[in-house]
Amino acid sequence: MxxxxxxxxxxxxxxxxxxxxxxxxxxxxxxxxxxxxxxxxxxxxxxxxxxxxxxxxxxxxxxxxxxxxxxxxxxxxxxxxxxxxxxxxxxxxxxxxxxxxxxxxxPQGSYAEKEWAAHDPWGKPIPYATGHLLACWQDSAWQxxxxxxxxxxxxxxxxxxxxxxxxxGDIPFTLAQDVPGAYCHCERCQAAFAAANARKHIPSTLNPRNSQVRAYLQWRAEQAVEQLGIWADHARTLKPxxxxxxxxxxxxxxxxxxxxxxxxxxxxxxxxxxxxxxxxxxxxxxxxxxxxxxxxxxxxxxxxxxxxxxxxxxxxxxxxxxxxxxxxxxxxxxxxxxxxxxxxxxxxxxxxxxxxxxxxxxxxxxxxxxxxxxxxxxxxxxxxxNLRTNASPLAVYAPRNIDDDPLAALVVRAACQTLILHGLPLRIVDDGDWDGVQTVIVPPGEVNAGRLADFAASDGRVIALQQARPGCVSPLWTRYKLPQRRRLPVDWPLVGRLVDRMRAAMWRLAHTPGLLQPLLRRVQGRFAVQSEITPPVAVQRELVSAIGLDIRPRAEGEGALLFTIWREPGGNQQWHLVNYLDEPQRVTLHTPSFASGWVFSPTDNESVKVFGNAIMVTVWNYKVLRVGVGGPEAPG
Known part of the structure; x- marks a missing residue:
C-alpha cells in the first residue's frame, strides 16, 4: 500500500x-x-x-x-x-x-469469567504464556x-x-510436524469453518499434504487477515x-x-x-x-x-x-x-x-x-x-511454495549460507523479476521448469542441487544429507492425534508454574529448528567451485560476509558489505572491469575515494561502495 x-x-x-x-x-x-x-x-x-x-x-x-x-x-x-x-x-x-x-x-479480575479463550481439540483453553490465554478471534465480545x-x-x-x-496458529511449538496445530476448536470456530467448507470439521492434526488441512489453513489465514483489517479500519475511522x-x-x-x-x-x-x-x-x-x-x-x-x-x-x-x-x-x-x-x-x-x-x-x-x-x-x-533495484548476477531460486517442502527449504538455506561464508553476492528470486541474473542456483522439489528452460536457452547458467533441471543434468550435493528433524508418521491418524496431544500437554505444563515448568521449557528448546544450516566444508567447496571465479563483482574476505549488489536509476551500482565477524576483516572486491567510486560507512566520518579492478577495503561492521563500473567515476 x-x-x-x-x-x-x-x-x-x-x-x-x-x-x-x-x-x-x-x-x-x-x-x-x-x-x-x-x-x-x-x-x-x-x-x-x-x-x-x-x-x-x-x-x-x-x-x-x-x-x-x-x-x-x-x-x-x-x-x-x-x-x-x-x-x-x-x-x-x-x-x-x-x-x-x-x-x-x-484471565483475572473482571476477565476471570470471560469465555474468550481459544480451545484445543480436547476442549481445554490454550495458554499463550504463563498467566495468559489465547483468545478466540471468532468471539464478537473479544473483537x-x-x-x-x-x-x-x-x-x-x-x-x-x-x-x-x-x-x-495455536501454539508456536511443533513436535515431529511441519506446522503447529489448528488455532481454536470451539463451537464458534467449528460452525464458521463448516459454513465456509461444506460442513467439514476443523482437523485436529495438521498435515499440509492433506487437502482438507490445506483448506483449513487457507480459511484460517483469511479469517485472521479479515479481522486485522476490521481493527485497522476502526483505527482509520477514528484517525484517517x-x-x-x-x-x-x-x-x-x-x-x-x-x-x-x-x-x-x-x-x-x-x-x-x-x-x-x-x-x-x-x-x-x-x-x-x-x-x-x-x-x-x-x-x-x-x-x-x-x-x-x-x-x-x-x-x-x-x-x-x-x-x-x-x-x-x-x-x-x-x-x-x-x-x-x-x-x-x-x-x-x-x-x-x-x-x-x-x-x-x-x-x-x-x-x-x-x-x-x-x-x-x-x-x-x-x-x-532508497533508490535501488537488485542487480546481482547470481541468485538462489526459492519458489513461492517452498514452505511446503521442508527439504527444498533446507537446501535454499544451506546454499545461501555457503554464499555468505564465501563472499558471494546474496540474492533470492522466485518466479518474478530475474533482471540481471546470469547464474541461478535451484533447490530440489517443485519449480517452474519452463522458466528454467527459457533461462538456460537464453545463455543463463543453471546450477541444480540434488535434482537434475533444464540446463543442468548433473546436479550437485547429491550425497549431502541435510540435518532434518526426526519425523514421526503423523500422517497416520492415531499417531498424529497422539503427537498433538503430547504437544499440547507439554505446552500447557511449560506455562503452568510448578516443578515441571523449567524442565518442559528446556525440552521444547531441543525441538527448535536451527535457524541456519552450515554445510560441511567439502559440500561448500563443491558449490563454490561450480559457481567459479567469473561472478563479478565478488568479495574475497577473511570470513563470513554479507554482500549484496544494487543498481541505481542512473546506472551506478551500490555494493553493500556486512561483516559478521567480531573483528574487522580485509575485503578485496574483484570487479567486472575498471571501477571507481566512493566508500561510505556509519563508522567513518568521511567518504573515501576508491578505484581499480580489485578494490581493497577494511570492513569493521558495514560499508557501502557507490561505484561506476566501466566509467570514469561514480558520484559521491
Whole structure:
C-alpha cells in the first residue's frame, strides 16, 4: 500500500520499541515470577530522562505498549501514564505507535469469567504464556474488547497502532510436524469453518499434504487477515492518517499457511509496516547466526509493503546479562539496510545485573551512541539508499511454495549460507523479476521448469542441487544429507492425534508454574529448528567451485560476509558489505572491469575515494561502495 509522504523509508523511519512502566512490570512478573526486574529503567521509558536517551539514539518513532491484556480495572492507571508519555515524546519530536495485545488476555479480575479463550481439540483453553490465554478471534465480545483498546490508544494521541503478536496458529511449538496445530476448536470456530467448507470439521492434526488441512489453513489465514483489517479500519475511522503496524515472522519450511501466499503476505495486508522479529547476528560454535536469508525472503515475498528488521539481543539464558557489543548493533542495522529492509531496534529484551531491563540502562551507553551515529548516517544518505533495484548476477531460486517442502527449504538455506561464508553476492528470486541474473542456483522439489528452460536457452547458467533441471543434468550435493528433524508418521491418524496431544500437554505444563515448568521449557528448546544450516566444508567447496571465479563483482574476505549488489536509476551500482565477524576483516572486491567510486560507512566520518579492478577495503561492521563500473567515476 502507498505511504503518504514516503516516510516509511530507510533513514526516514527510525523506530525503537520500549516496553516499560507498570504494565510491563506486571506482565513480566506474571510470566517470569522468579526473574528480577529493573523497575527504575523500566519506568524511565515513560519519563523525560527516557525521552532524552531515545533522542540521543536518533529515533523518530517509539513503540509503547498501551495494553498487555489485563482487565480494565487493572489498566486504568497504566493508561494515565501512557497518555503522559505520548505527550513527552511528541513534544520532543518523536512520534508514538501504541501497542495493543490482540492475541491473548489475562484471565483475572473482571476477565476471570470471560469465555474468550481459544480451545484445543480436547476442549481445554490454550495458554499463550504463563498467566495468559489465547483468545478466540471468532468471539464478537473479544473483537469488541480489542476495538475498545484501539480507541483508547487513539484518544491518547498516538500516531500509530501496533498489533502485538498476531500469531495465526495455536501454539508456536511443533513436535515431529511441519506446522503447529489448528488455532481454536470451539463451537464458534467449528460452525464458521463448516459454513465456509461444506460442513467439514476443523482437523485436529495438521498435515499440509492433506487437502482438507490445506483448506483449513487457507480459511484460517483469511479469517485472521479479515479481522486485522476490521481493527485497522476502526483505527482509520477514528484517525484517517494513523499508521498501522504489526509484528510478523517469516519462515522457510515451517508454520506454512497456504501454498501460494506466505503467512507474511497475508499478515501484512492492510498494514503500513510489518516488524520482523530478529536477533543480533553473531559467530557461534554451532555455525554463523544471522537474519539475512529470512530478511531477503521476506523482502521478496512482500515487495510492496515496508518491512522492518526488529532486531534485539540474543537471549539464550534469561538470567544472563546482555553482552552485545556496539559493533553488533551497527552490523544488525547494516544487515537490514543491505537487504533493503528498514532497520529497527527492539529496546526491551535486555538484561543487566541479572535483571530484566531496557536499552536505556546505563550499562548500554556505548551501544546507544553507536545506534545514534548509525541512524544519523542512514538519515544523511537516505536519498540514494532508497533508490535501488537488485542487480546481482547470481541468485538462489526459492519458489513461492517452498514452505511446503521442508527439504527444498533446507537446501535454499544451506546454499545461501555457503554464499555468505564465501563472499558471494546474496540474492533470492522466485518466479518474478530475474533482471540481471546470469547464474541461478535451484533447490530440489517443485519449480517452474519452463522458466528454467527459457533461462538456460537464453545463455543463463543453471546450477541444480540434488535434482537434475533444464540446463543442468548433473546436479550437485547429491550425497549431502541435510540435518532434518526426526519425523514421526503423523500422517497416520492415531499417531498424529497422539503427537498433538503430547504437544499440547507439554505446552500447557511449560506455562503452568510448578516443578515441571523449567524442565518442559528446556525440552521444547531441543525441538527448535536451527535457524541456519552450515554445510560441511567439502559440500561448500563443491558449490563454490561450480559457481567459479567469473561472478563479478565478488568479495574475497577473511570470513563470513554479507554482500549484496544494487543498481541505481542512473546506472551506478551500490555494493553493500556486512561483516559478521567480531573483528574487522580485509575485503578485496574483484570487479567486472575498471571501477571507481566512493566508500561510505556509519563508522567513518568521511567518504573515501576508491578505484581499480580489485578494490581493497577494511570492513569493521558495514560499508557501502557507490561505484561506476566501466566509467570514469561514480558520484559521491
Amino acid at each position: 502507498s505511504n503518504e509522504g514516503n516516510t516509511l523509508l530507510i533513514g526516514h523511519y527510525r523506530a525503537l520499541t520500549l516496553w516499560g512502566q507498570r504494565g510491563t512490570r506486571q506482565i513480566l512478573k506474571l510470566r517470569y515470577p522468579k526473574t528480577l526486574l529493573d523497575n527504575r529503567t523500566l519506568d524511565m521509558a515513560y519519563t523525560r530522562a527516557g525521552v532524552a536517551r531515545v533522542q540521543v539514539m536518533g529515533f523518530n518513532w517509539v513503540f509503547l505498549m498501551g495494553s498487555w491484556g489485563f482487565p480494565p480495572e487493572d489498566e486504568a492507571v497504566d493508561w494515565v501514564a501512557f497518555r503522559k508519555a505520548v505527550s513527552l515524546y511528541q513534544n520532543a519530536g518523536i512520534q508514538v505507535c501504541g501497542g495493543v495485545q490482540v492475541l491473548a488476555y489475562v 469488541a474488547e480489542v476495538q475498545r483498546r484501539i480507541t483508547l490508544l487513539i484518544e491518547g494521541g498516538v500516531q500509530g497502532v501496533f498489533f502485538a503478536a498476531p500469531w495465526l 492518517d494513523i499508521m498501522i503496524a504489526a509484528e510478523g515472522n517469516v519462515t522457510l519450511a515451517g508454520h506454512s499457511m497456504t501454498g501460494n501466499e506466505s503467512p507474511l503476505q497475508r499478515l501484512s495486508a492492510g498494514q503500513n509496516v510489518t516488524l520482523l522479529r530478529s536477533e543480533m547476528p553473531q559467530p557461534h560454535p554451532e555455525g554463523l547466526r544471522h537474519n539475512a536469508v529470512y530478511l531477503a525472503l521476506a523482502r521478496l515475498r512482500t515487495s510492496e509493503i515496508p518491512l522492518a528488521s526488529h532486531v534485539g539481543p540474543r537471549r539464550e539464558n534469561a538470567h544472563q546479562d546482555t553482552d552485545e557489543s556496539l559493533h553488533r548493533f551497527v552490523t544488525a542495522m547494516g544487515e537490514a539496510c543491505a537487504l533493503n529492509v528498514l532497520p529497527a531496534i527492539n529496546g526491551s529484551d535486555f538484561v543487566a545485573n541479572q535483571s530484566r531491563t531496557l536499552l536505556l540502562h546505563d550499562a548500554f551507553e556505548k551501544q546507544r551512541a553507536a545506534i545514534g551515529r548509525t541512524n544519523a548516517w542512514l538519515e544523511q544518505h537516505a536519498p540514494w539508499l
